[in-house]
Amino acid sequence: MKVILAIVQDKDSQVLQEKLVKGGFRSTKLPSTGGFLKAGNCTFIIGVEDEKVDIALEVIRKNCHTRSQYVTPTFLMPEAASSLAEPIQVQVGGATCFILPVEKFVRF
Template sequence: MKLIVAIIQSKDSQQLQASLVKGGFRATQLSSTGGFLKAGNCTFLIGVEEEKIDDALAVIKKTCHTRVQYVTPTFLMPEAASSLSEPVEVQVGGATCFILPVDKFVRF
């Protein structure tokens, strides 16, 4: 068994939760905050049998999309506040997934 830790944008969380349930996967959803834009994220903990890892990742990939967002450069680089004032385009979203081994799984 493996544990997929998937960090996604909050905007994709409801659709991902529904898609995981539809695909027969159980997941725990945790609210989290991103370090780059300090935006709302969700972290999903998904226990998966090894042979179903690719299926679970396919659901995540299909559901979680990247987006373009505009931020002020002062948010990214406070030291550049006086020289840059136009918004900068950054790509956000998608999913970051970590796949970890599970030594033991118990359900009560």
């Protein structure tokens, strides 16, 4: 058995949660905050049998999308606050997944 920790943007979390349920995957959804843009994320904890890991990852891949967002360079580099730089475009979103082995699983 494995546990997948999937960190996704808030914008994708509701659809992902619905698709995971539809695919027969149980999950726990936790609010989290990203380190890059300090934006709202959700972290899904998903217990998965070894043979279904790829199926779960495919559900995540299909429902978590990258998108472009504009940020001011001062947001990324506070030392640049004195310059009047224009916003820059960055890619955000998608999913970051960690797959970890589970030694034991117990449900009460």
